[in-house]
Structure formats: structure tokens, C-alpha cells
Amino acid sequence: MTSTTSGPLLRIAGLSSGYGRVGVLEAISIDVDPHEIVVILGPNGAGKTTLLNSISGVARPSAGSIAFEGRDITGMRPEQVVRLGITHCPEGRQIFQRLTVEENLVAAHIGRGGKSFEALRAEVFELFPVLKERRNGMASRMSGGQQQMLAIGRALMAEPKLLMLDEPSLGLAPKIVHQIFRIILDLSRNGISILLVEQNVQLALECGDYAYLLNTGKVKLHGPAQEMAAHSALREHYLGGASEDVLHV
Numbered sequence: 001m002t003s004t005t006s007g008p009l010l011r012i013a014g015l016s017s018g019y020g021r022v023g024v025l026e027a028i029s030i031d032v033d034p035h036e037i038v039v040i041l042g043p044n045g046a047g048k049t050t051l052l053n054s055i056s057g058v059a060r061p062s063a064g065s066i067a068f069e070g071r072d073i074t075g076m077r078p079e080q081v082v083r084l085g086i087t088h089c090p091e092g093r094q095i096f097q098r099l100t101v102e103e104n105l106v107a108a109h110i111g112r113g114g115k116s117f118e119a120l121r122a123e124v125f126e127l128f129p130v131l132k133e134r135r136n137g138m139a140s141r142m143s144g145g146q147q148q149m150l151a152i153g154r155a156l157m158a159e160p161k162l163l164m165l166d167e168p169s170l171g172l173a174p175k176i177v178h179q180i181f182r183i184i185l186d187l188s189r190n191g192i193s194i195l196l197v198e199q200n201v202q203l204a205l206e207c208g209d210y211a212y213l214l215n216t217g218k219v220k221l222h223g224p225a226q227e228m229a230a231h232s233a234l235r236e237h238y239l240g241g242a243s244e245d246v247l248h249v
């Protein structure tokens, strides 16, 4: 196992994965380059969350490999994966509802990258001033948008090199969604690579660099985000009935 800084940050090659005997992903190959926002699209049940779960060590790969910075992390336990610099911000936010904003941030600080809790908290408060205002308030009392901000803030406390976001716009008002996407772009400009699962196809492709379309556990289409946005097959896939071939835009 060698570690290298050239090549993709994350390389998934021929990955099959699922839960116990339930196979979900079939021979998936995906790359995320440093500083890139890579978007994962696909209808309900396509396997998008399973992909993130496989990277973060929650779902078990049965074939293929996952390499991060050139190091094989296939099948590693979640706490090891986080320590290497991959943070998963799950769908549904999963913050500690009965803790305050501040307590949520404390719980997420694992001392991975060397920055102090205070320094990281200051960065999170700068990105999300509302979290500073509500730092002593109970998480459960916050709006959906504020809870999503807290979920991202928590993920940042682990100083990720790769941040995986699972449907961060789900259930949020358009104004808040745009705010969240602006933050995602800022994070990527600051050097964090992003793997973004998103149902808001248009916004995700506007913000992303490269995109993959999953359906029934397979990559059906992939290419630069701008070209994907113009691709009629993308629409067909959402409506069903597209060809079984993998199309490379």
C-alpha cells in the first residue's frame, strides 16, 4: 500500500457492494480529483446512498476497490475512514437533536488535522453565522435549513479532505438551498473535494465539475457536469427507459 499525492483523490474501481446478502452496486467506477465537486445523480433506489455508505465503511464491498490518496481503503471501518479525511454528511442530517449547536460541534471534533476546536468552530461560525447566534440553542429547535448547516458544520469539524454530502437540499426552501450550494462551492474553492448526492439535478450540475448518473446500481452515464446538463439521456433516465449501455459524454 503506497500513498501518493498525484492522480485522483478517490478512485473507485469495479465496486460491487450492498448490505449482507443484498447486492446494490454492480461494478461501479468513479474518480474524484482534488478540488473537484463530483455529483452523483439517480432516481430513488439507484444506490447513491449505498455508494457513500461503501466509501465511509457502512456498507460492505463484495468486489472491486476504493482507494483514497492512493491507499486502499476498501472495507475499512467508519472511524478509520474519517481519520483519513473522508467525512460523510448523511441524508436526514442526523445531528444530535437534544444537544445544543455548540455541543454538536464538540462531539464532532476528533482532532484529526491538527487544528484546535476553537479554530475549527470559528471557521464554521464564519461560514454559518446563524450557528454562532444559536450556539447555545437546542438543535431540535432550529429550522430544517439551520439543521442542515449544523450537519455540514459538524462534518467540517473533522477537517475533511473529501466531504460527502447526501441530499443536502432535501426539504429546504429554495433560498436556503441556494445558500447551501454557495457554501459547497466555497468549500471546494478552499480545497475540500466534494462528492455530492443530489436530487436537484439542475443546481447540482451548475455547481459540479463532473457527474455520474446511477440507475439500478450501475453507472449509466458520466461526463463533465456542463455536458451532462445538456444531455437528453439524462432526462430519459429520470423518465425511465434509457439504454443499458454506459454513455460517456
Ligand SMILES: Nc1ncnc2c1ncn2[C@@H]1O[C@H](COP(=O)(O)OP(=O)(O)OP(=O)(O)O)[C@@H](O)[C@H]1O
Pocket (backbone or CB within 6 Å): 019, 022, 024, 042, 043, 044, 045, 046, 047, 048, 049, 050, 051
Ligand atoms: N440497510 C439496507 N439493507 C438492505 N437494503 C438496503 C439498505 N439500505 C438500502 N437498501 C436498498 O438498496 C437499494 C439502494 O438504496 P439507496 O438508499 O442506496 O438508494 P438511493 O439512490 O440513495 O435512493 P434514495 O434517493 O431513495 O435515497 C434500495 O433497493 C434499497 O432498498
